[in-house]
Amino acid sequence: MRLPVTEGLEVKVTGEVIGGLRRRGKYLLLELQDGVILLHLGMSGSLRILPVSTPPGVHDHLDLILEDGQCLRMRDPRRFGLFLWTEYPPDQHPLLRSLGPEPLDEGFDGDYLFGRSRGRRLAIKPFIMDAKVVVGVGNIYASESLFLAGIRPDCPAGSVSKQDYDQLASAIRTVLSDSISAGGTSLRDFVGEDGHPGYFARQLRVYGRIGQSCLVCETLIQQVRIGQRSSFFCPKCQKRHD
DNA sequence: CCGGACGCCTGTCGGC
DNA sequence: TGCCGACAGGCGTCCG
Numbered sequence: 001m002r003l004p005v006t007e008g009l010e011v012k013v014t015g016e017v018i019g020g021l022r023r024r025g026k027y028l029l030l031e032l033q034d035g036v037i038l039l040h041l042g043m044s045g046s047l048r049i050l051p052v053s054t055p056p057g058v059h060d061h062l063d064l065i066l067e068d069g070q071c072l073r074m075r076d077p078r079r080f081g082l083f084l085w086t087e088y089p090p091d092q093h094p095l096l097r098s099l100g101p102e103p104l105d106e107g108f109d110g111d112y113l114f115g116r117s118r119g120r121r122l123a124i125k126p127f128i129m130d131a132k133v134v135v136g137v138g139n140i141y142a143s144e145s146l147f148l149a150g151i152r153p154d155c156p157a158g159s160v161s162k163q164d165y166d167q168l169a170s171a172i173r174t175v176l177s178d179s180i181s182a183g184g185t186s187l188r189d190f191v192g193e194d195g196h197p198g199y200f201a202r203q204l205r206v207y208g209r210i211g212q213s214c215l216v217c218e219t220l221i222q223q224v225r226i227g228q229r230s231s232f233f234c235p236k237c238q239k240r241h242d
Numbered sequence: 243c244c245g246g247a248c249g250c251c252t253g254t255c256g257g258c
Numbered sequence: 259t260g261c262c263g264a265c266a267g268g269c270g271t272c273c274g
Contacts, residue, residue, distance in 0.1 A: 043267045139267065
């Protein structure tokens with residue numbers, strides 16, 4: 001995992017009762033009595049409840065042993081995840097403190113994005129992928145949202161109009177809601193808590209579709225690199241703002 | 243503060 | 259068939 005698991009974690013959590021489970025952005029918070037376990041699944045991590053006796057697989061890193069003979073087991077093949085103990089009040093941890101709003105909550109809208117983007121010359125795609133601006137918009141959903149909103153991924157965030165930000169905020173909410181309904185996006189091996197893959201990959205309109213025709217206008221989908229990340233867009237449906 | 247680059251890590255895939 | 263480099267991704271950190 002990208003940070004070492006907190007030293008002495010065993011001692012801290014032993015005997016503690018799990019009082020709550022929350023999510024903030026892509027972080028999960030297991031609320032215990034004297035502190036919080038803050039964890040992140042990175043891009044390939046998973047959690048399962050298993051009998052403690054189940055032999056661990058190669059990428060199983062940690063078991064949180066429960067009193068009923070089961071355990072919460074964390075697997076994280078690419079070790080981009082995180083598992084740490086904190087006694088900060090929830091939301092006050094440095095990793096959480098400056099996170100932007102939840103996109104599906106009230107208060108995330110075009111006005112908000114418009115306000116945050118004034119004066120920014122950064123391209124709009126990395127802008128909406130910045131967790132300080134809004135959480136939850138990863139590389140796939142950023143491309144999809146910008147397509148739905150009709151905005152090119154490379155235009156400067158500060159040049160996009162209020163009306164387009166209204167469209168974009170709405171598109172982000174739609175894309176995330178639809179993906180949640182479909183069980184997420186399984187490009188390779190992601191499975192939900194029921195063991196089934198997510199089916200949103202079938203609904204992707206631009207991501208990964210380089211050279212294929214746009215579902216709206218049949219123009220060929222293009223791929224560009226923006227901020228070291230692959231970005232996909234339709235050159236006809238998505239407007240530039242320069 | 244801002245923006246760009248980089249590193250972390252491993253499985254997979256395309257090219258030779 | 260085997261090897262190797264490129265790539266994917268979230269996000270913290272570092273540097274100018």
